[in-house]
Every structure is written in structure tokens, then in C-alpha cells.
Amino acid sequence: MGASISVDHDSFATEVIERSYEKPVLVDFFATWCGPCQMLKPILEKLVQEYDFVLAKVDIDQNPDLAQTYGVQGVPDVKVVVDGQVSEGFVGVLPESQLRQLLAQLNLKSVLDEALETIYTEASLGNVEKAKSLLEDLLQHHSKNPGVILEAANFYLEVGELETAEKLLEPIQEYEKEYFVPAKTLKALILFKRSASxxxxxxxxxxxxxxxxxxxxxxxxxxxxxxxxxxxxxxxxxxxxxxxxxxxxxxxxxxxxxxxxxxxxxxxxxxxx
Structure with missing residues (x-):
């Protein structure tokens, strides 16, 4: 799990540049009056709970010198800092899937992905009950995470617990575009698994x-x-x-x-x- 911090002119060198030698730092240049900034914020805050990076938040109105130094012309503007080098990240709001791709390019792996890998490894070794116990614990702590729900539904589909898989998928709504399509796919596979039985x-x-x-x-x-x-x-x-x-x-x-x-x-x- 990473860390989310607020950074200003005085702390930038220490909290961003120096810490970037330990782990990647994403610098979120934002403004309180900026609507897209408020849309991006909860996504970044969610991801920093899963990935080992530093989310450094810089209010451009409070730190106009930093915004000018790093060429910020519009917000939100996210810079990526690794080993002391500041590089362009993206401007605007990216969907969560693209943000995860960005983190993967930084060789970061989600703790949820690691937990799911452990679960599937246990299942492949025949330890299905242990895998189910680990999965139930993961669901308990991430009950509102659609990505975890989809993975859990897929697991229960694979082990033949179709009703459990179906129940997990029920809350995913059509407006959740990123997750609704894979949910429909899993529901279709449940239909065929049930027909086959x-x-x-x-x-x-x-x-x-x-x-x-x-x-x-x-x-x-x-x-x-x-x-x-x-x-x-x-x-x-x-x-x-x-x-x-x-x-x-x-x-x-x-x-x-x-x-x-x-x-x-x-x-x-x-x-x-």
C-alpha cells in the first residue's frame, strides 16, 4: 500500500524528488475549483491503497511557483517522478483501467492482484477450500470493489458454484460501463454452465x-x-x-x-x- 500526502514548495524536494528514489511518485497538480480534479481524486486515492507508490497532491493556487516550474497549464495534471526525474504523465481524467496500465508500466503490482494470484495458485494446487477462504476474506475487505467482485464471480464460476457467482454479479449496473460488459460475459457463461449440467x-x-x-x-x-x-x-x-x-x-x-x-x-x- 502506498501513501497519499499534500505537498508544497517547502516539502517538494524531500517528499517528491528524494522519495522517488525509493518508489514512484505521482504528483497530482490540482485546484479546488476544478471539477475534473474532483473526479480524478477518488480514483487516485483508491489506487494508492492498492499500489506501492506515493501520491503527492499539489494545490496550484497555493503553489503557483511549482506549477510554473513543471509546466502546468491545465488541471488536473499528473506528473510521474522516478529516481529524481520528472516526466509527463497525463492531463485530464483517465478511466481507472488506463491508470492501472500506467502503474503497470512503472512495474507496480496491485496488492489485490497479488492476493488473487495467491487464491488461484491455491485452487490450481487443489486447495479449493483454502482458496475460497482467502477469497471470502478479500471480498469482506473490498465488498464494493467491482474488479474484485468480477474476479470472485469468475472464481466461483470455475469451481461450479453458479448461484454464488450469479449473486455477486447482481449489484453491477449498466452505468458502470467498465465492469458491466465483463459482468454480462460472466452471466452468459453461467447460463451455459447451468445448461451443461x-x-x-x-x-x-x-x-x-x-x-x-x-x-x-x-x-x-x-x-x-x-x-x-x-x-x-x-x-x-x-x-x-x-x-x-x-x-x-x-x-x-x-x-x-x-x-x-x-x-x-x-x-x-x-x-x-
Missing amino acids: QPGGNHELDQQFRQAVQAVLEENYKLALQQFLAIVSQDRRYKDDGARKAMLAIFDILGDDHPLTKDYRKQLTRVLY
Whole structure:
């Protein structure tokens, strides 16, 4: 975990330049009247709780000399200081994912990522109960972190606890754009995992449907879409329109821009109308 500090002209050399020889320093030049600064602040404060860097906050109105020295023309302006060298970071507000990429470029790793690596390592060694215990502890301390929730849902999906995974994903809303799409993907995979575990019936299309579901779980999406489309063509009412719904779920997994999504969405429309 890093440290968040306020810095002025008198402390800049010690708290920024000298400390940058120990760990990276992100200098956040901000102003209290700046709306984007207030948007960026909680994101940076959140990340400094996960990564081992120093967040040095400089109020440009209180320290105009520092702003001038480091070429600050608009705020927020974040500079990166490593080994005493001040370099350009970014101006404006970046999404959390891009900020994490920036920290990764500084060879910093989130303590949450390290904890998740430990959890998956334990699971891969067959210590599933220990992994679950570690994950539950992580969730308890980061219950409102969508990234942790997604990772936890994925873990429970992998170990077959589908209801737990589904419940974890419920709070993620559509306005949380960065997390809603992967949440939809996991929900789609839960759907297919659940379908794969259901006993076979006597309908003539049951075997084809199961084969299509298995193709999804093996990530053979083209074959799965071909088979589901064939089922839609034969019997739209089968499994309460299940084949069409399955195709839509695959589109969620692949994303709207994937070539298979574009192709089979058109084919599905032709079959339906």
C-alpha cells in the first residue's frame, strides 16, 4: 500500500524528488475549483491503497511557483517522478483501467492482484477450500470493489458454484460501463454452465443443443452459433426460445464488434424475419 500526502514548495524536494528514489511518485497538480480534479481524486486515492507508490497532491493556487516550474497549464495534471526525474504523465481524467496500465508500466503490482494470484495458485494446487477462504476474506475487505467482485464471480464460476457467482454479479449496473460488459460475459457463461449440467431430455433437438453448449464451453463459438442457428430455424419454441437466447448470450461474450457477432446477428435476423 502506498501513501497519499499534500505537498508544497517547502516539502517538494524531500517528499517528491528524494522519495522517488525509493518508489514512484505521482504528483497530482490540482485546484479546488476544478471539477475534473474532483473526479480524478477518488480514483487516485483508491489506487494508492492498492499500489506501492506515493501520491503527492499539489494545490496550484497555493503553489503557483511549482506549477510554473513543471509546466502546468491545465488541471488536473499528473506528473510521474522516478529516481529524481520528472516526466509527463497525463492531463485530464483517465478511466481507472488506463491508470492501472500506467502503474503497470512503472512495474507496480496491485496488492489485490497479488492476493488473487495467491487464491488461484491455491485452487490450481487443489486447495479449493483454502482458496475460497482467502477469497471470502478479500471480498469482506473490498465488498464494493467491482474488479474484485468480477474476479470472485469468475472464481466461483470455475469451481461450479453458479448461484454464488450469479449473486455477486447482481449489484453491477449498466452505468458502470467498465465492469458491466465483463459482468454480462460472466452471466452468459453461467447460463451455459447451468445448461451443461442439466439432464438430457427426450426432444429430438436435445443432443444438438447440448453439443452447442459444450462448444461454447470449449470456446468454439462458430460451431456453437451454427448449431444454435439451426435449432432456431427448426423450432423457435424449443426450450422457450432457448437457442435464440443462447445466441444472444454468445454475442455478449464476444462483443458487438466481433466478426462472428456481426455475421450471425445478420443470419439470425434473416431466420427470424
